[in-house]
Amino acid sequence: MWAWILIGAVALIPIILLSPVVAVIALVILITGIVALAKGSRTWLRLNSRKAAMVVTAAAAAVLLVTGSVSAAVLPNTGSSGNEAARFVTAPSPSEARNSDESSQSRPTPTPTPTPVASTRDEVVTEVVPFTETRVDDGALAAGQTQVRTPGQNGEKTLTYRVHLLDGQEVSRELISDVVTTQPVTQVIANGTYVAPPPPPAPAPAA
CATH class of the missing domain: 2.20.230.10 (Resuscitation-promoting factor rpfb.)
Known part of the structure; x- marks a missing residue:
């Protein structure tokens, strides 16, 4: 059990860095742990006791909760980067900008109407x-x-x-x-x- 706790603590670093991938893995482990508790089988995790299955399931649930929070914190930044990319894509090309400058320069400047004296x-x-x-x-x-x-x-x-x-x-x-x-x-x-x-x-x- 202590080995699983140590492994879970060390796994926090990749959980934070690779939160979307870790969230999928934690979900799979959580489902497997629930199945092991329900059927009393060892499953592919090789859980020797019901207590170990409970610990693994709780750890998977905690990891899933943490990764969900990290993903929610990262998603707004992703959206902003997408907006930056969209703005970069829709930015006018140098030739278009030059043509726009030339058209603005060729457009006559309206002269102010003189005030009668x-x-x-x-x-x-x-x-x-x-x-x-x-x-x-x-x-x-x-x-x-x-x-x-x-x-x-x-x-x-x-x-x-x-x-x-x-x-x-x-x-x-x-x-x-x-x-x-x-x-x-x-x-x-x-x-x-x-x-x-x-x-x-x-x-x-x-x-």
């Missing part, structure tokens, strides 16, 4: 103020005749606009000043109203 400026404009005309009656002129007594002259006014610009282009303007700098001169025209009296009648001939 608003500004204002004042603009001064001069305009002509046309003169007006008035008529007066003049008894010194014969009826039907006219005479310019005062010639008319145009005036001038100054207009100041505030011009609103967007990117240098005019979008609107507003009048902020309207000043008459030169007053116009009214033209005066005289209308003749004089009517000559009729000539006196001719004297009658003497009788």
Whole structure:
């Protein structure tokens, strides 16, 4: 019995290193030990007594439990290594990576939309103020005749606009000043109203 215990202790090292294989062997020994206990036979393990069969069965169960725990601890690492392999397989080849870089370089870079620049400026404009005309009656002129007594002259006014610009282009303007700098001169025209009296009648001939 002590020999089997020593063998089991030494077997812990390969159990840890080769847990999947050892788990299969421990399962076979466990089943064989159970059969030996049930039938009372020696089986291929050459177990001389029922006590030895119990020890071997218990040791096989312990080994199976340990290997199961070791396998459970190792399986996540195996999965991660599989993921690494899958990532390595799906990684693009150097030529594909180069083509991708070339396509990204050949793709034009979008230019940012410029922000419109608003500004204002004042603009001064001069305009002509046309003169007006008035008529007066003049008894010194014969009826039907006219005479310019005062010639008319145009005036001038100054207009100041505030011009609103967007990117240098005019979008609107507003009048902020309207000043008459030169007053116009009214033209005066005289209308003749004089009517000559009729000539006196001719004297009658003497009788």
